[in-house]
Amino acid sequence: MNLNESDMKVQEPRLWSSDGWTARVVKNEDDDGWAVAMTPDGASEPALVGPWTMGRDKKNPKPLDQSAFLTLVKTAREFVRRSEQQLHAALHQSIAVTVGTARVTVCLDITPDEDNPSATLSARDEGDDLLAQVRVPPSFKLSRSSAVAWAEGGFVKPR
Template identity: 60%
Template sequence: MSSDLDEPVFEARLWRDNGWTAQVIKNEDDEGWAVAMFKAGESEPALVGPWTMGRDKKNPKPLDVNAFNTLVKTASEVLRRHEQQLHAQLNKALYVARDGAWTKVTLEIVPAEDDPYAWLSAFDAAGESLARVKVSAGFKLSQSAAESWVDNGFERPAGRD
């Protein structure tokens, strides 16, 4: 069952296709125009940028297929970078060398609204899980903390949650 929001729209100031909507809007800050790119299902735009004036220097240039495709590509890249940044903020990995073997120690923060927490995990060189303990979301994974955890037989770090 398809809704009206799934149907393609190709108008001068509104294009909707393939899960994206481009809407040309009046720029409230000055005399010009802006374009906002929305991903389907999102209430906030993924991208807002200046839009070109038309030949009459009063109205915006109409959207077209090339402009729309470029805007989709740019907005998709903005979202991808945001996801990569969030992933980097929530995940950290370090390596500890002991007895000629490498152990990968990871911290994965779970940003639950009510009670955020993190998983401290260890993996051998083949990627097999060695240990996993729940710690506070504020746990600081440093090289010394990782080495201490490995040296202590993967016991839950005391006083760090």
């Protein structure tokens, strides 16, 4: 029988691992308190680090338990989901504008890359037909005014 890392459960006072996540209670470097780091299986860095409750002796951390772990997993998953949504929204923007009597949707799609990031500006009509598509710097700022100016200018590559 071959067990995956995510199949193994650890249930210790300062370390719990189950359901694809590991919770590790660590000394808070910023003060005298404690923090809990939530790391998804296979990741080298925690997805979420937050404060952790002191135990009754006001010196040591409160031990992890099933209820706390499940709450931490739920919170970490939600945090990761929101982060992914924000990243997607930043990399894929669109604005619908009216140019003359036509409704045009202008999209900016950024492809992040450490060495060679790129971006594409495109315009589509109400029937979703591609009107224009040009490469722009990934620093291009899509706004209502830049979308209208691009469309009114005949979709010439912005400077």
